[in-house]
Amino acid sequence: MPTIFGSVLLVALAAGALASPVAEPAITEAPSLAKRATSCTFSGSTGASKASASQKSCSTIILSSVAVPSGTTLDLSDLEDDTTASFIQSPVIFEGETTWGYEEWDGPLLQISGSSITVKGASGAKLNPDGARWWDGEGSNGGKTKPKFFYAHDLTSSTITDLYIENTPVQAVSINGCDGLTITDMTINNEAGDDEGGHNTDGFDIGSSTNVVITGATVYNQDDCVAVNSGTDITFSGGVCSGGHGLSIGSVGGRSDNTVETVTFKDSEVKDSVNGIRIKASAGDIGEITGVTYSGITLSSISKYGILIEQNYDGGDLKGDPTSGIPITDLTVENISGADAVASSGYDVVIVCGSGACSNWTWSDVDVTGGSKYSGCENVPSVTSCS
Ligand SMILES: *[C@@H]1O[C@H](CO)[C@@H](O)[C@H](O)[C@H]1NC(C)=O
Ligand SMILES: *[C@@H]1O[C@H](CO)[C@@H](O)[C@H](O)[C@H]1NC(C)=O
Numbered sequence: 001m002p003t004i005f006g007s008v009l010l011v012a013l014a015a016g017a018l019a020s021p022v023a024e025p026a027i028t029e030a031p032s033l034a035k036r037a038t039s040c041t042f043s044g045s046t047g048a049s050k051a052s053a054s055q056k057s058c059s060t061i062i063l064s065s066v067a068v069p070s071g072t073t074l075d076l077s078d079l080e081d082d083t084t085a086s087f088i089q090s091p092v093i094f095e096g097e098t099t100w101g102y103e104e105w106d107g108p109l110l111q112i113s114g115s116s117i118t119v120k121g122a123s124g125a126k127l128n129p130d131g132a133r134w135w136d137g138e139g140s141n142g143g144k145t146k147p148k149f150f151y152a153h154d155l156t157s158s159t160i161t162d163l164y165i166e167n168t169p170v171q172a173v174s175i176n177g178c179d180g181l182t183i184t185d186m187t188i189n190n191e192a193g194d195d196e197g198g199h200n201t202d203g204f205d206i207g208s209s210t211n212v213v214i215t216g217a218t219v220y221n222q223d224d225c226v227a228v229n230s231g232t233d234i235t236f237s238g239g240v241c242s243g244g245h246g247l248s249i250g251s252v253g254g255r256s257d258n259t260v261e262t263v264t265f266k267d268s269e270v271k272d273s274v275n276g277i278r279i280k281a282s283a284g285d286i287g288e289i290t291g292v293t294y295s296g297i298t299l300s301s302i303s304k305y306g307i308l309i310e311q312n313y314d315g316g317d318l319k320g321d322p323t324s325g326i327p328i329t330d331l332t333v334e335n336i337s338g339a340d341a342v343a344s345s346g347y348d349v350v351i352v353c354g355s356g357a358c359s360n361w362t363w364s365d366v367d368v369t370g371g372s373k374y375s376g377c378e379n380v381p382s383v384t385s386c387s
Contacts, residue, residue, distance in 0.1 A: 070101025079114035107147025139200025250280030258287025281326035299338035306368035324354030342371030
């Protein structure tokens with residue numbers, strides 16, 4: 001009996017002794033935990049400025065039917081970085097319809113940056129910059145100055161899920177300086193621009209980024225669906241592209257970063273578009289395009305080029321003599337379905353390479369027909385041909 005009594009007492013004493021060192025850090029952590037538990041909802045015409053001002057003090061930011069004033073950015077580029085694993089990251093959530101006022105300026109209309117950021121569109125949410133107010137058929141080449149839509153810049157270990165974007169004035173999503181960004185089920189619907197003067201409405205422009213994964217995207221637009229200008233380890237899969245210029249690498253060259261390495265486009269569809277697959281290396285420039293894969297791509301209703309690979313890009317396709325300063329190596333093109341996909345006035349496969357500048361290509365199960373044979377192909381690797 002006394003022995004048991006003694007043990008119970010010892011356990012009680014031990015628990016008491018342990019209690020205070022455990023409690024102390026909990027008290028010190030409390031303000032930080034409380035701050036992170038704050039969920040903030042912003043809406044209406046003051047929502048954007050209030051959200052920008054409060055981004056460091058809210059754990060969850062809900063943007064509910066925010067009306068962003070003209071000439072301003074919905075700026076979430078200073079979000080609380082959350083690189084410590086001890087916190088559950090809270091998201092930025094778009095609800096209802098987000099709108100933007102009209103002004104001629106460069107934008108961006110939306111900017112999000114940070115580490116371990118989670119961005120989500122709630123069910124039924126829509127980001128609607130009402131781009132038709134700027135559309136004049138000239139895109140970024142002239143006419144009205146049009147704001148770029150979304151800068152997803154300097155995002156690290158972050159995700160963007162379920163955003164529905166409608167009618168951007170010009171380019172939609174710019175991905176730059178990112179390391180570890182996953183974009184899932186994004187829709188960019190600029191279909192109205194087909195008839196109303198939408199131009200240069202690129203879906204995703206990617207530069208100087210690594211580990212970017214875009215899955216399940218739907219893009220209706222009037223320029224490149226995806227354009228990778230530079231970057232490494234980039235994957236686009238399960239996407240649908242319509243109305244635009246297809247799945248592109250480039251143009252590469254003439255920027256500060258001119259290296260494209262390990263980029264994969266797979267299991268995607270390109271329809272009602274000018275091109276299916278296009279790799280553009282700028283003539284006269286220096287850089288590198290290596291380890292690009294196109295696999296499981298289905299093409300239909302392509303008006304100009306089913307597959308276009310060129311080292312003589314010069315602001316436009318197939319301009320003059322190709323050069324060798326941006327070699328295209330370790331390219332894989334496989335399982336491409338495009339029987340009768342190309343208009344008879346278009347070309348099925350066009351390859352114009354500089355001398356010795358296209359090597360180590362793999363080309364298999366490519367069935368792209370309907371168009372003509374291009375007579376100006378040059379330095380085509382022996383694994384394929386332009387027929
Ligand atoms: C070819 O691509 C299609 C379309 O993405 C895909 O469903 C199929 O599994 C692929 N076939 C092979 C052999 O990879
Ligand atoms: C050829 O390309 C493949 C990828 O497609 C790569 O794994 C391989 O290392 C390359 N070989 C040479 C000799 O560069």
